[in-house]
Amino acid sequence: MRSFEPPRRILMGPGPSDVSPRVLAALARPTIGHLDPAFQALMEEIKSALAEVMKAPGHACVPLPAPGSAGMEAALQNLLEPGDRAVVAVNGQFGERMAEIAARAGAEVARVDHDWGLPVDPERVGAALKAGKTKLLAFVHAETSTGARSDAGPLCALAHDCGALSIVDCVTSLGGIEVDAEGWGADVIYSGTQKCLSAPPGLSPFAVSAAARAAIDARAAPPRTWLFDMGLLMGYWGGAGGRTYHHTAPINALYGLHEALIALLEEGLAASHARHLRMHEALAAGLEAAGLELLVAPADRLPQLNAVKVPDGVDEAAARGRMLARYNLEIGAGLGPLRGRIWRIGLMGASATPWHVRLCLTALTDALAAQNYPDASRAALAAADAKLGD
Ligand SMILES: Cc1ncc(COP(=O)(O)O)c(C=O)c1O
Numbered sequence: 239m240r241s242f243e244p245p246r247r248i249l250m251g252p253g254p255s256d257v258s259p260r261v262l263a264a265l266a267r268p269t270i271g272h273l274d275p276a277f278q279a280l281m282e283e284i285k286s287a288l289a290e291v292m293k294a295p296g297h298a299c300v301p302l303p304a305p306g307s308a309g310m311e312a313a314l315q316n317l318l319e320p321g322d323r324a325v326v327a328v329n330g331q332f333g334e335r336m337a338e339i340a341a342r343a344g345a346e347v348a349r350v351d352h353d354w355g356l357p358v359d360p361e362r363v364g365a366a367l368k369a370g371k372t373k374l375l376a377f378v379h380a381e382t383s384t385g386a387r388s389d390a391g392p393l394c395a396l397a398h399d400c401g402a403l404s405i406v407d408c409v410t411s412l413g414g415i416e417v418d419a420e421g422w423g424a425d426v427i428y429s430g431t432q433k434c435l436s437a438p439p440g441l442s443p444f445a446v447s448a449a450a451r452a453a454i455d456a457r458a459a460p461p462r463t464w465l466f467d468m469g470l471l472m473g474y475w476g477g478a479g480g481r482t483y484h485h486t487a488p489i490n491a492l493y494g495l496h497e498a499l500i501a502l503l504e505e506g507l508a509a510s511h512a513r514h515l516r517m518h519e520a521l522a523a524g525l526e527a528a529g530l531e532l533l534v535a536p537a538d539r540l541p542q543l544n545a546v547k548v549p550d551g552v553d554e555a556a557a558r559g560r561m562l563a564r565y566n567l568e569i570g571a572g573l574g575p576l577r578g579r580i581w582r583i584g585l586m587g588a589s590a591t592p593w594h595v596r597l598c599l600t601a602l603t604d605a606l607a608a609q610n611y612p613d614a615s616r617a618a619l620a621a622a623d624a625k626l627g628d
Pocket of ligand 1: 378381409
């Protein structure tokens with residue numbers, strides 16, 4: 239066996255995204271003990287930076303020691319007890335996963351199913367909430383499997399009006415579009431590090447409101463998860479009364495998250511959102527000039543996840559394979575009912591730059607031309623350049 243040397247890739251799929259050199263450098267700094275006073279100071283900075291980027295000043299904010307699915311599991315397993323009713327909006331793969339975890343927590347799950355590619359419909363969710371005494375509403379803000387964005391504020395308000403808690407999956411939204419836990423009145427939001435935060439995968443930023451913590455404290459029995467039991471975790475991350483050992487924190491991964499948060503706050507949240515939108519507009523213009531269609535209606539599109547319909551007669555896997563082989567560029571395939579029907583092009587964090595947009599249009603139009611699709615590279619690049627304005 240030899241040391242692993244990964245090939246150099248450009249990551250423009252549904253995540254992970256490119257990790258910037260400053261984050262990679264932070265990850266390689268010397269490991270120290272997880273109860274070292276210097277590490278505890280870093281933990282405090284991470285907590286307050288998370289509260290700032292998630293706009294969750296009154297929530298308890300911590301990074302869970304596992305990828306985005308950990309946030310989903312922690313939220314549902316801490317809040318749901320057997321027999322509770324949970325309304326879960328399903329408009330793609332990750333809503334589906336939420337429904338599955340809620341069922342495993344023993345909840346009675348009321349699914350509100352949507353066609354993939356549509357945003358969550360507040361009217362139908364409102365009706366489902368009113369159909370029975372409900373403990374919580376769970377939905378995905380930015381559905382990575384389709385590229386659809388849902389309007390989180392009104393959905394959280396519907397839950398609140400029915401006396402239910404709200405859980406919002408912000409794995410793909412955080413850093414790329416506005417996330418506002420306090421403004422939405424969301425009880426739990428969680429994210430992942432490998433999307434618009436542009437750190438490696440493996441941590442799940444998590445914010446929990448006072449009302450949600452009270453609900454957890456009032457449980458009849460402890461949650462069935464030990465690692466993600468919020469009561470135990472907060473004893474380690476909480477600070478008050480000193481920290482007690484719970485698990486050995488992924489120390490170097492937290493250096494990386496810390497650096498990624500500094501980079502995001504240096505750029506500014508609004509500037510980061512504007513950059514993602516600008517790159518999306520340029521990419522979408524280029525794709526459309528090449529005769530390609532996006533799956534999601536313009537008003538509901540996520541800038542950071544572009545679902546592109548595969549033209550008739552084109553082998554989608556062969557096109558992705560050529561882009562990887564010739565350009566070292568990774569884009570994503572469709573999932574579930576969209577398998578073989580769409581490509582998913584991510585413009586997330588450090589992968590949302592004019593260079594990425596131009597490279598992707600060049601590589602994709604080349605891959606299409608190789609399958610006898612009319613050569614559209616010049617038209618695509620000209621349309622993107624017109625939006626980029628440089
Ligand atoms: C919306 C959404 N939720 C949850 C997850 C799960 O995150 P992870 O793969 O980091 O466990 C993903 C991953 O792509 C996602 O896009």
